[in-house]
Amino acid sequence: MREADLRLSLEKIKAPRILVVGDLMLDYYSWGEVDRISPEAPIPVMRVLREDRRLGGAGNVVMNLTTLGAEVLVCGVTGKDDTGENIRRLLTENGVDQSGVIIAENYKSCLKHRMIAGQTHLLRMDIDPDPEVLAPQKQLIEYLEQQIPGCDAVIVSDYGKGLLNSDTLKVISDCGKKHGIPIIGDPRCTTNYEIYQGFTLIKPNRKETEAAVGFALNDQNDVLKAAEQLQKEVELNYLVISLDKDGLLLFCSPDNYHFLAAETQEVYDVVGAGDMVSSLLTFMLAGQAGIEQAAFWAQLAASLEIQQVGVVSFSKNELLQRFDYGETSSKIMSPKKLFRTLPKDLPVVFTNGYFDEISAGHLKFLHQLKTLKGFNVVAINSDSSITRQKGQPPLLNERERALLLSAIEAVDRVIIYDDADASVLIRNICPAVVVKGEHFRKQKLPEQEAILETGAQLEYFPEY
Numbered sequence: 001m002r003e004a005d006l007r008l009s010l011e012k013i014k015a016p017r018i019l020v021v022g023d024l025m026l027d028y029y030s031w032g033e034v035d036r037i038s039p040e041a042p043i044p045v046m047r048v049l050r051e052d053r054r055l056g057g058a059g060n061v062v063m064n065l066t067t068l069g070a071e072v073l074v075c076g077v078t079g080k081d082d083t084g085e086n087i088r089r090l091l092t093e094n095g096v097d098q099s100g101v102i103i104a105e106n107y108k109s110c111l112k113h114r115m116i117a118g119q120t121h122l123l124r125m126d127i128d129p130d131p132e133v134l135a136p137q138k139q140l141i142e143y144l145e146q147q148i149p150g151c152d153a154v155i156v157s158d159y160g161k162g163l164l165n166s167d168t169l170k171v172i173s174d175c176g177k178k179h180g181i182p183i184i185g186d187p188r189c190t191t192n193y194e195i196y197q198g199f200t201l202i203k204p205n206r207k208e209t210e211a212a213v214g215f216a217l218n219d220q221n222d223v224l225k226a227a228e229q230l231q232k233e234v235e236l237n238y239l240v241i242s243l244d245k246d247g248l249l250l251f252c253s254p255d256n257y258h259f260l261a262a263e264t265q266e267v268y269d270v271v272g273a274g275d276m277v278s279s280l281l282t283f284m285l286a287g288q289a290g291i292e293q294a295a296f297w298a299q300l301a302a303s304l305e306i307q308q309v310g311v312v313s314f315s316k317n318e319l320l321q322r323f324d325y326g327e328t329s330s331k332i333m334s335p336k337k338l339f340r341t342l343p344k345d346l347p348v349v350f351t352n353g354y355f356d357e358i359s360a361g362h363l364k365f366l367h368q369l370k371t372l373k374g375f376n377v378v379a380i381n382s383d384s385s386i387t388r389q390k391g392q393p394p395l396l397n398e399r400e401r402a403l404l405l406s407a408i409e410a411v412d413r414v415i416i417y418d419d420a421d422a423s424v425l426i427r428n429i430c431p432a433v434v435v436k437g438e439h440f441r442k443q444k445l446p447e448q449e450a451i452l453e454t455g456a457q458l459e460y461f462p463e464y
Helices: 003-011 058-068 082-093 137-150 166-179 206-213 220-234 273-286 291-305 316-325 335-341 360-372 383-390 398-406 423-429 448-454
Strands: 017-022 024-037 044-057 071-079 097-104 110-117 120-127 153-157 183-186 238-242 248-253 256-260 348-353 375-381 413-417 433-437 457-461
Touching: 003 291, 003 316, 017 058, 017 137, 017 273, 024 058, 024 071, 024 082, 044 058, 044 082, 044 110, 058 071, 058 082, 058 153, 058 273, 071 082, 071 137, 082 097, 097 137, 137 166, 153 166, 153 273, 166 183, 183 273, 206 220, 206 238, 220 238, 220 248, 220 256, 238 273, 238 291, 248 291, 256 291, 273 291, 291 316, 335 413, 335 423, 348 360, 348 423, 360 375, 360 433, 360 457, 375 383, 375 398, 398 413, 413 423, 423 448
Parallel strands: 017 071, 017 153, 024 110, 071 097, 153 183, 348 375, 348 433, 375 413, 433 457
Antiparallel strands: 024 044, 110 120, 238 248, 248 256
């Protein structure tokens, strides 16, 4: 595959209409730190510093696709409980069509509560639907038969919580075949994959594949043997086996397969990697990309995912930047992602600038940030912002500048912004301290009003 063709295969996709069918969950994160053992039992005591509620399960796929720019419809079931209300609220906030979400009596919404200290998962508590309470299949089928013909792709995110029975899965498969729509399945852990008969592609992970074929996947030969067995049993066009930090296998036939290695050196957390793979496969196939192109972007996105703690979604632009610049720093993130992940136990220290002609003086200036003992955020103007203001592009492009700044120990986060000044960022971040160079002391700052509004303290550092 030519690099130009690979890049174009993602870049050209605009807003495909994708239906997500599956088990909706709420991911509840408690982030904190552990510095002592409980006197009541030999267990760590975590002091909670920050809490966060996000869409999980099939909702994680929804977020991945929405962030990529797809028009997303979702079909699933929630209960009449606080968890269900939070799930529906998050769908609304993210502009997702939830007309296919059924609110069922006596149905318990699914909750995953994760407790994380630093980069370590300490515990996960689950609340699952009661297996005795059946999901309303007739309503689901009516919605699916109505909506599938108008979609560019369908992804079934099946966590085995009782939402999808074999009849409903067959309706999805038959409808996809009838209308020529790719159906992608992220299957439950089961020994009977024939329930996904007729799907375009299914994407089990290592554990799910082992359960389905009855033997361990110890090496590539085992993986290939399992893939050939599953493809024969289920009559799939393609099979993708997600191997987390070991990459993935794209299997078209015994004579046509590709192992794609994970493109990362930093592995913090494999949670969400499988959902990321299935999301990208669906997005690419919905945009009429080739299966090899789809697998490439799926693995690149999964490589980015496992560099993060917790589940994170990525935009097309972030994936394209990773493609252009290779291995990058986890310190570099979009403003939107920064807003979601700011610590609540440290004061935020903020500074901004072009940094288009980086010198030793810039490095010394930024090194002083550590004296303020806060969480240090550096915002740099985008290439287009600098070009508008200076009449020519910077010597170093925005990604190169961000990578250089991220290597400075005192810098905790680097973001790229497109406005003429940082006023919007300051209003959104609400830093405790805004840092400027000494020569700005007698000038009126373009961010002056935003600094006053947020109550930030203004500090001036010597320049070298």
